[in-house]
Amino acid sequence: MNMTTLLLGDPSPSLRWRAAVELEGASDDDDDVNAWEGEIGEGPAVQSLLARLAAAERPQAAGYLLCQLAYLGYRGPELATAVDAIFAHQQPDGSWPLRHDDNDQPARKPRSEAPPGLAPSDGPRFITMQTVVPLRGIAAAGFATDPRAERAYDWLLRERLHDGSWPAGPKADLGGPGRPTLPEKDYRRLTRGDGCRSATTGAVACLALHPQRNRSDAARVGVDHLLARESRDESTLGWELSRLVGLEPAMGQITFYATFDLAFLLDLASRCGVSADDRRVRELVTYLETLRGPYGLWEHHAHPQLSRWLTFDLECSLRRLADGDWIGNEEAASFTPYKRGRRRY
Numbered sequence: 198m199n200m201t202t203l204l205l206g207d208p209s210p211s212l213r214w215r216a217a218v219e220l221e222g223a224s225d226d227d228d229d230v231n232a233w234e235g236e237i238g239e240g241p242a243v244q245s246l247l248a249r250l251a252a253a254e255r256p257q258a259a260g261y262l263l264c265q266l267a268y269l270g271y272r273g274p275e276l277a278t279a280v281d282a283i284f285a286h287q288q289p290d291g292s293w294p295l296r297h298d299d300n301d302q303p304a305r306k307p308r309s310e311a312p313p314g315l316a317p318s319d320g321p322r323f324i325t326m327q328t329v330v331p332l333r334g335i336a337a338a339g340f341a342t343d344p345r346a347e348r349a350y351d352w353l354l355r356e357r358l359h360d361g362s363w364p365a366g367p368k369a370d371l372g373g374p375g376r377p378t379l380p381e382k383d384y385r386r387l388t389r390g391d392g393c394r395s396a397t398t399g400a401v402a403c404l405a406l407h408p409q410r411n412r413s414d415a416a417r418v419g420v421d422h423l424l425a426r427e428s429r430d431e432s433t434l435g436w437e438l439s440r441l442v443g444l445e446p447a448m449g450q451i452t453f454y455a456t457f458d459l460a461f462l463l464d465l466a467s468r469c470g471v472s473a474d475d476r477r478v479r480e481l482v483t484y485l486e487t488l489r490g491p492y493g494l495w496e497h498h499a500h501p502q503l504s505r506w507l508t509f510d511l512e513c514s515l516r517r518l519a520d521g522d523w524i525g526n527e528e529a530a531s532f533t534p535y536k537r538g539r540r541r542y
Contacts (some may be wrong), residue, residue, distance in 0.1 A: 198509060199222060199493065200335065200492055200493035200494060200512070201216065201221060202300045203492055203508075204216040204220070204505055204507060204508065204509055205217060205221075205315060207505050209240075209242075209268040209506075210233045210234075210235050210237050210240060210356075211240070211242075211243075211268075211270045211271075212234040212505060212509060213229075214230060214234050214270050214507060216238060216240065216509055217229065217230050217233070217507065218230060219363055219507060219509075220489045220512060220513070220516075225313045226458070226511050230314055234270070236269050236316075237269060237271055237379035238271060239272055239369055242269060242399040242443065242523075243269055243271050245443075246262055246265055246266050246271075246443075247266070247273075247275055249261045249262055250263070250266070250275060250279050251275070252349045253279075253518075254423060255325060255329075255365035256283045256286050256293050256327075256331040256431070257326075257330045257331060258330070259279050259282065259331070259334065259482075260283060260330045260331035260334030260335065260336070260478075261330055261333075261334055261440075262279070262448045263276060263279060263280070263335065263337055263338045264277050264336030264337045264441060265379070265440075265441050265442070265443065266339070267334075267337035267338055267339075268441040268442070269442070272339070274457060276338040276339070277338075277340075279338070280334075280335050280338055280340050280343075282510045283331050283334070284335075284343075284345045285336060285474055287345060287348070287349065290348075290352050291316070291324060291328075291345075291348035291349040291351055291353075292327070292328040292348075292349065292352045293327050293331055293349075294327070295323065295324055295327060295367075298364070300335060305359050310312060310403065312377060316537035322366070322367050323356070323366060323367075323384045324365065324366035324367070324450060324451065325353075325356065325363050325364060325365060325366060325393070325396040325399065325400065326348070326366075326395070326396060326399055326449075326450055326451060327450075327452050328349060328352065328353065328372050329396065329399035329400055329402070329403055329453075330399065330453060331349075331477060332346065332350070332353070332403045333402050333403045333406065335349075336403055336406035336407060337406055341406055341407040341408065341410075342407070342408065342409075350403070350404070350410060351378075352408065353394065353400055353403065353404075354376075354406050354415055357400075357415065358390070358391050358392050359391075359420035360389075360390045360391055360392070360418075360422075361414075361415065361419060361421075361422065362390035362392025362396075362397045362419065362422050362437075363393065363396040363397045363400045364381070364391075364392050364393055364418070365381060365385070365392075365395065365396045365451045366396075366451060367379075367474050369466070373473075378433060381393045381394075384455070385451075385452065385455050387422050387423075387425065387426075388422075388425040388530045389422060389425045389510045389526075389530055390425075392422070393451070394422075394423070394454075394455070394457075395449075395451060395452055395453060395455045396451070396454075396518035397423060397464070398454035398461075399454050400419055401416060401420050401423065401465050401469065402421040402454070402465060404416035404419065404469070405420075405464075405465050405468035405469055406468070411468055411469055411471040412469060412523070416469045417469050417470065417471070417523055419469075419526065420465050420466050420469045420525075421526055422460055423465065423466075424462070424466060424471070424475070424477045424478065424481075424525060424527070424529075425530045426457065427477060427480070427526060427529070428457065428529070429459070429484055430457050430458075430459065431458050431488065431498070432498060432499075433434055433439065433457060433506040434458065434459050434460050434471050434488070434495070434497070434498070434507070435457075435495075435497045435499075435500075435506075435507040435510070435536070436456045436458040436460075436461070436499075437454075437456075437458045437461040437464075438460060438497070438503060438506055438507055438510055439499060440496070441505060442503065442506060444503065445499075459481065459484075459485065459512070460507060460510055460511055461480070462479065462484075463478075463481060463485070463514040463515075463518075464510065464514045465510065466478055466514075466518075466519045467513075467514040467515075467520075467521065467538050468519035469523075470520070470521045470522060471518070471521045471523055471524070471525065472518070472521040472522055472523055473518040474524060475521075475523075475525060475527060476526045477525075477527060478518065478521075482518070493508065494508045495507045495511055497510050500510065
């Protein structure tokens with residue numbers, strides 16, 4: 198029994214359908230493929246996500262629900278309706294606002310009144326994640342080239358830092374002459390760049406799903422920043438996968454992508470055209486191969502029932518690497534975790 202046989206025998210119709218189409222190259226006229234695709238929309242997982250999507254009022258919540266539905270292989274008409282609802286809250290510059298009127302949490306009153314159209318002086322000018330999460334969902338649903346989505350991509354590129362990374366959320370009263378922007382917190386700071394690792398991960402995840410921008414300089418420089426961290430965290434392997442299938446909550450604002458997941462990193466690198474000959478990618482693949490277990494499967498430590506999903510995800514990334522042709526900055530950079538403060542007692 199080989200790996201593909203195990204994936205095609207999984208109880209999830211989503212995994213069976215995606216494995217047949219993306220790994221085995223099955224055509225749309227295959228009887229099994231058609232049957233599994235029909236089961237996806239009728240399954241309890243998709244039905245639960247659709248109910249939550251219909252009730253979602255915040256663009257960020259709706260955006261990640263679209264990511265989850267797309268990952269499970271659902272392509273129903275509800276996705277287009279949800280995308281239009283997300284775009285209804287888009288700002289003229291292409292981004293999404295810091296706060297939404299329908300948010301369950303009441304907005305805090307600013308310490309001082311700001312002029313109309315300006316953010317409070319003690320608050321952020323924008324939060325990258327407020328735009329990144331909805332935009333990734335829109336792209337995952339198949340609307341990356343919509344003109345409204347292209348405006349969001351253009352905004353994302355305008356807000357890049359000088360080194361090609363993205364900030365978490367610069368304060369409104371900083372960043373001008375004589376008032377430099379504060380550095381990112383150490384626990385989400387990039388190894389080489391000045392930006393935020395969480396925000397940069399989210400931005401690259403959006404670019405990776407665009408049919409033209411996925412191999413742009415912006416996408417590749419962004420993923421190059423992420424590859425510069427060469428730590429090997431086995432305990433978080435498959436973390437993003439566990440959120441996409443609903444076994445872990447999608448939480449956080451600035452810290453939405455703070456968890457360092459090697460499987461997600463390889464997915465982004467393979468979608469952005471990074472070559473398998475890149476030293477960091479080559480060493481990452483070598484490390485991941487040491488974790489492969491019996492029958493070619495990778496074990497998901499936090500959720501063993503996701504081992505077949507994790508195997509499918511990694512196998513897709515490995516196959517996409519064969520088409521990569523770009524090599525980034527291969528110079529080694531050590532990663533130092535943030536220093537914890539001294540205990541008071």
